[in-house]
Amino acid sequence: xxxxxxxxxxxxxxxxxxxxxxxxxxxxxxIGRPVKKVPALRGRTVVTLFYEASTRTRxxxxxxxxxxxxxxxxxxxxxxxxxxxxxxxxxxxxxxAVTADCVVMxxxxxxxxxxxxxxxxxPVINAGDGRHEHPTQALLDAVTIWDAWAPGLGKRVxxxxxxxxxxxxxxxxxxxxxxxxxxxxxxxxRLGAEVRFVGPATLMxxxxxxxxxxxxxxxxxxxxxxxxxxxxxxxxxxxxAGLLPTAREYxxxxxxxxxxxxxxxxxxxxxxxxPMNRGVEIAPEVADGLAGHSSAIExxxxxxxxxxxxxxxxxxxSAAGEVL
Amino acid sequence: MELDGASNTRIMxxxxxxxxxxxxxxxxxxxxxxxxxxAIVGIRRRGAPLADRLGELVQQIEGxxxxxGKLDVSLYRDDYPDRKPEVGRxxxxxxxxxxxxxxxxxxxxTGRTVRAAITALIDMGRPAAIRLAxxxxxxHRELPIRxxxxxxxxxxxxxxxxxxxxxxxxxxDSVTLVDG
Numbered sequence: 001x002x003x004x005x006x007x008x009x010x011x012x013x014x015x016x017x018x019x020x021x022x023x024x025x026x027x028x029x030x031i032g033r034p035v036k037k038v039p040a041l042r043g044r045t046v047v048t049l050f051y052e053a054s055t056r057t058r059x060x061x062x063x064x065x066x067x068x069x070x071x072x073x074x075x076x077x078x079x080x081x082x083x084x085x086x087x088x089x090x091x092x093x094x095x096x097a098v099t100a101d102c103v104v105m106x107x108x109x110x111x112x113x114x115x116x117x118x119x120x121x122x123p124v125i126n127a128g129d130g131r132h133e134h135p136t137q138a139l140l141d142a143v144t145i146w147d148a149w150a151p152g153l154g155k156r157v158x159x160x161x162x163x164x165x166x167x168x169x170x171x172x173x174x175x176x177x178x179x180x181x182x183x184x185x186x187x188x189x190r191l192g193a194e195v196r197f198v199g200p201a202t203l204m205x206x207x208x209x210x211x212x213x214x215x216x217x218x219x220x221x222x223x224x225x226x227x228x229x230x231x232x233x234x235x236x237x238x239x240x241a242g243l244l245p246t247a248r249e250y251x252x253x254x255x256x257x258x259x260x261x262x263x264x265x266x267x268x269x270x271x272x273x274x275p276m277n278r279g280v281e282i283a284p285e286v287a288d289g290l291a292g293h294s295s296a297i298e299x300x301x302x303x304x305x306x307x308x309x310x311x312x313x314x315x316x317x318s319a320a321g322e323v324l
Numbered sequence: 325m326e327l328d329g330a331s332n333t334r335i336m337x338x339x340x341x342x343x344x345x346x347x348x349x350x351x352x353x354x355x356x357x358x359x360x361x362x363a364i365v366g367i368r369r370r371g372a373p374l375a376d377r378l379g380e381l382v383q384q385i386e387g388x389x390x391x392x393g394k395l396d397v398s399l400y401r402d403d404y405p406d407r408k409p410e411v412g413r414x415x416x417x418x419x420x421x422x423x424x425x426x427x428x429x430x431x432x433x434t435g436r437t438v439r440a441a442i443t444a445l446i447d448m449g450r451p452a453a454i455r456l457a458x459x460x461x462x463x464h465r466e467l468p469i470r471x472x473x474x475x476x477x478x479x480x481x482x483x484x485x486x487x488x489x490x491x492x493x494x495x496x497d498s499v500t501l502v503d504g
Binding site: 019025026027029034040313 | 396398399400401410411412413414443444447448449
């Protein structure tokens with residue numbers, strides 16, 4: 001593993017990303033056991049430093065750390081000295097001084113985890129930075145797809161290496177504000193998939209031409225034949241005025257429902273990074289897998305823990321190895 | 325594994341390995357008084373094919389199928405891997421509780437791998453007993469662990485290496501002692 005930090009998919013080596021996915025497979029087995037804890041990171045400390053609200057990602061990282069027998073400490077920014085004006089630099093240095101072994105960080109500014117990584121001698125994992133990347137979400141999405149589809153595009157039957165050649169993935173909705181969409185585009189295309197961004201022009205990133213995806217401004221043609229339909233959350237809290245008229249109109253034109261899914265592959269897998277706005281970007285029956293397509297939304301959450309265990313184990317394990 | 329200037333000694337060829345494994349299978353059945361409640365678990369990687377072979381032999385001897393599993397102990401080791409930490413999959417499709425589990429590995433050396441394997445098994449349930457079968461015992465134990473079934477005892481220096489090749493993985497069965 002060449003990786004010291006997990007900051008973005010774009011900058012990571014494909015071999016390391018594959019190793020994380022393969023290791024996550026082993027951790028899927030571990031979390032399926034009655035005793036979920038393994039002693040691999042006993043006596044080590046993972047600090048989750050979240051400058052932005054998050055329940056599921058933070059909980060997922062904390063569970064992953066605990067299942068590896070590491071101690072997990074959360075710094076909730078609202079209660080920390082950050083609100084008293086401490087700089088990111090000083091906060092991060094304090095974490096190292098109190099002998100944290102790994103920092104998991106979410107920040108509203110793109111690049112903040114890079115800044116932290118440059119100052120720290122311990123691994124930093126990006127748990128989402130601004131509109132930039134959310135690498136563990138892309139990795140858990142890729143593992144979920146890997147479990148569902150085989151390279152020959154029949155249903156998968158225990159194939160060993162992730163190879164998404166020929167797989168068509170439609171990422172639908174608010175791509176402009178979505179770090180999940182970016183990380184997924186980088187990762188899935190590296191593994192061989194075709195990625196399509198589908199959504200209104202106002203919600204497409206200005207730099208879409210620099211991303212490895214094609215842009216489609218019509219829902220039905222965008223998801224035509226897609227093996228995976230990844231629905232993004234309409235990020236209402238980030239919505240600048242004027243990008244769309246109303247949530248209701250968005251839902252009518254861009255909502256993924258039984259009728260729009262008819263254009264996708266008959267065995268298409270529906271995914272959503274959560275939290276969902278039911279009835280806005282995704283119809284409730286689609287989210288619950290009752291519209292004739294399988295919904296992987298709960299599997300994504302479960303795979304999230306396995307993927308984060310793999311990241312923590314690989315980054316912290318190899319860091320220890322350098323000392324030995 | 326051919327090293328320049330190193331002298332290699334062949335310790336076992338395919339026939340000798342086959343005889344040793346056959347004898348261990350008979351000893352397991354004898355000590356266990358049959359195959360009832362028995363399960364064989366190979367420690368990945370090289371213990372896994374050996375466990376398969378033992379499982380087949382015990383089945384031939386006793387005429388009943390014996391559950392065979394594979395155990396990856398990377399997450400239970402007390403030393404972190406120094407280069408590329410790789411976690412293999414554990415595949416134990418039966419409940420270990422109240423069974424006699426025979427752990428299988430190719431070489432018994434410090435005993436640390438076996439210690440990790442015992443901890444891993446106990447995390448899955450409460451076996452009636454855990455036994456240990458190894459193809460080779462090379463000495464230099466660092467923990468109070470001994471094997472119940474041994475293919476061959478090989479006196480070694482710490483600096484030497486034992487290279488076990490198995491037909492399932494390398495296309496031939498052989499054991500070589502390599503001077504370090």
